[in-house]
Amino acid sequence: MQKILNYINGTYCEPKSNEWLDNYNPSEGEIYSTIANSNEKDVEDAYMAAKKAFPAWSNTTIETRSKLLIKIADLIEANLDRLAEAEAKDNGKPFSLAKAVDIPRASANFRFFGNAITQFASESHESIGLNTMNYTLRQPIGVVGCISPWNLPLYLFTWKIAPAIAAGNCVVAKPSEVTPMTAYLLGKILTEAGLPPGVLNIVHGSGASAGQPIVAHQDIKAISFTGGTATGADIARTAAPMFKKLSLELGGKNPNLIFADCDYEKMLAVTVKSSFANQGQICLCGSRIFVEQSIYEQFKKDFIAKVSKLKVGNPFDEATNVGALVSKPHLEKVQSYIKIAEEEGGEILFGGKIVNVEGCENGYYLEPTIIEVNDDKCRVNQEEIFGPVVTIMPFNTEAEAIEMANGVKYGLSATLWTTNLNRTMRLSKKLEAGIVWVNTWLNRDLRTPFGGVKDSGVGREGGFEALKFFTEPKNVCISYTEVQNKS
Numbered sequence: 001m002q003k004i005l006n007y008i009n010g011t012y013c014e015p016k017s018n019e020w021l022d023n024y025n026p027s028e029g030e031i032y033s034t035i036a037n038s039n040e041k042d043v044e045d046a047y048m049a050a051k052k053a054f055p056a057w058s059n060t061t062i063e064t065r066s067k068l069l070i071k072i073a074d075l076i077e078a079n080l081d082r083l084a085e086a087e088a089k090d091n092g093k094p095f096s097l098a099k100a101v102d103i104p105r106a107s108a109n110f111r112f113f114g115n116a117i118t119q120f121a122s123e124s125h126e127s128i129g130l131n132t133m134n135y136t137l138r139q140p141i142g143v144v145g146c147i148s149p150w151n152l153p154l155y156l157f158t159w160k161i162a163p164a165i166a167a168g169n170c171v172v173a174k175p176s177e178v179t180p181m182t183a184y185l186l187g188k189i190l191t192e193a194g195l196p197p198g199v200l201n202i203v204h205g206s207g208a209s210a211g212q213p214i215v216a217h218q219d220i221k222a223i224s225f226t227g228g229t230a231t232g233a234d235i236a237r238t239a240a241p242m243f244k245k246l247s248l249e250l251g252g253k254n255p256n257l258i259f260a261d262c263d264y265e266k267m268l269a270v271t272v273k274s275s276f277a278n279q280g281q282i283c284l285c286g287s288r289i290f291v292e293q294s295i296y297e298q299f300k301k302d303f304i305a306k307v308s309k310l311k312v313g314n315p316f317d318e319a320t321n322v323g324a325l326v327s328k329p330h331l332e333k334v335q336s337y338i339k340i341a342e343e344e345g346g347e348i349l350f351g352g353k354i355v356n357v358e359g360c361e362n363g364y365y366l367e368p369t370i371i372e373v374n375d376d377k378c379r380v381n382q383e384e385i386f387g388p389v390v391t392i393m394p395f396n397t398e399a400e401a402i403e404m405a406n407g408v409k410y411g412l413s414a415t416l417w418t419t420n421l422n423r424t425m426r427l428s429k430k431l432e433a434g435i436v437w438v439n440t441w442l443n444r445d446l447r448t449p450f451g452g453v454k455d456s457g458v459g460r461e462g463g464f465e466a467l468k469f470f471t472e473p474k475n476v477c478i479s480y481t482e483v484q485n486k487s
């Protein structure tokens with residue numbers, strides 16, 4: 001059985017403990033490889049390799065760093081099919097999605113930050129009249145930790161490590177133990193691109209065994225994390241008293257506000273995607289749909305009709321729109337919410353049942369599920385389900401819509417469907433979210449700040465925000481003597 005090894009100091013290696021975890025193919029429900037379950041000794045090796053590489057890497061010219069990142073981007077692109085296949089097998093997502101979105105975005109992350117670093121400039125402040133000049137040095141932090149989740153495995157892994165190394169840091173990175181395969185394959189690409197050993201070290205394993213030692217490491221000075229809110233809180237409890245820099249991208253329970261004056265057909269098509277793309281396992285999915293009363297019944301009918309056409313199936317079947325959920329425990333968690341919805345008086349308008357996919361009888365398939373709720377404070381409307389489940393509910397006024405939209409502990413993204421510009425401006429200001437999409441969804445320009453408010457996290461990724469996070473600003477203040485003109 002294939003072994004997923006650590007990648008430390010430019011070399012694949014086994015974990016010191018010789019402990020291994022099972023890696024499942026969720027579309028078949030079978031173990032198909034085995035994952036290094038690293039511990040603090042492996043993290044220490046990775047840290048030492050990173051520390052050793054740091055002086056040279058942080059002094060490598062921007063041009064050289066940029067070229068290396070772009071080479072990695074090219075190699076990811078050249079391996080598109082192989083990586084997309086590995087991602088679909090490891091995660092359960094449709095191969096077509098991995099090929100069209102996940103892997104191209106992983107390549108784009110390296111290309112974007114390879115270019116962005118050449119444009120990253122620091123500020124200067126002249127104190128006029130005081131003969132003083134201040135300028136800001138933006139220096140890499142040193143060794144940083146990047147920890148990523150299973151829903152968009154290579155996409156989110158590279159979203160963190162690309163800006164970290166572009167800015168001159170060396171990295172100890174841990175992908176999710178649920179979907180480690182493409183991060184493992186990335187090691188070969190890094191070597192082929194010529195990334196110096198130690199610049200990027202990848203340790204695999206569970207959060208407790210391999211993740212926690214990264215967070216708790218005395219000399220890993222910054223942690224960039226994407227994952228569940230409870231894990232984010234755990235990480236903050238360890239890292240905050242150590243005064244580490246923290247970027248936490250956490251969960252969401254995002255509202256989708258649909259007004260009667262929207263472009264109805266566009267809204268309907270995009271709402272199907274924002275509900276069920278990647279089996280609803282994207283922190284940005286619009287899992288709470290609020291519809292203006294005057295079009296509510298029509299929307300219900302049309303939405304159900306469209307969702308009923310989605311094909312749940314084998315990720316490698318070209319016709320598949322909805323693949324397998326990532327794991328059995330996750331499937332069980334999502335199912336438990338469907339039960340809760342029924343207990344709370346919600347009505348399952350569509351879906352809710354396990355799907356038996358021919359040839360993949362042990363896979364983790366669930367129908368896309370639409371639940372009509374009558375109380376926005378019910379658990380299925382408040383807690384992150386992170387699966388192919390959305391709730392729908394009508395609203396009467398703008399004030400009621402905004403109150404329900406903001407009435408959760410999360411604040412990651414919100415989607416607004418309206419053609420009224422005044423309403424757009426008013427509501428965009430009022431929505432408690434890090435990202436507001438108007439008449440679109442998951443429309444990404446990598447230069448924009450990305451992150452959430454409230455329990456959806458702290459800090460921003462993307463563009464110069466990420467490069468700022470991965471550098472430490474230092475103000476240099478110079479007092480000078482003006483030469484008098486004697487003529």
Ligand SMILES: NC(=O)C1=CN([C@@H]2O[C@H](COP(=O)(O)OP(=O)(O)OC[C@H]3O[C@@H](n4cnc5c(N)ncnc54)[C@H](O)[C@@H]3O)[C@@H](O)[C@H]2O)C=CC1
Binds near residue numbers: 150151211252
């Ligand atoms: N992007 C998002 O918003 C995501 C949200 N979730 C939510 O979180 C729930 C739990 O999913 P999990 O797979 O358990 O995600 P998680 O938050 O536990 O895992 C994310 C990453 O953190 C690592 N990790 C876990 N505990 C850690 C610790 N104490 N210290 C350092 N690293 C640690 C994991 O190994 C993984 O690499 C999901 O059901 C979903 O609701 C999960 C994944 C992504």
Ligand SMILES: O=C(O)/C=C/C=C(\O)C(=O)O
Binds near residue numbers: 152156226282444
């Ligand atoms: O950066 C993006 O385009 C998407 C990010 C998505 C997540 O962080 C997530 O689903 O966890």
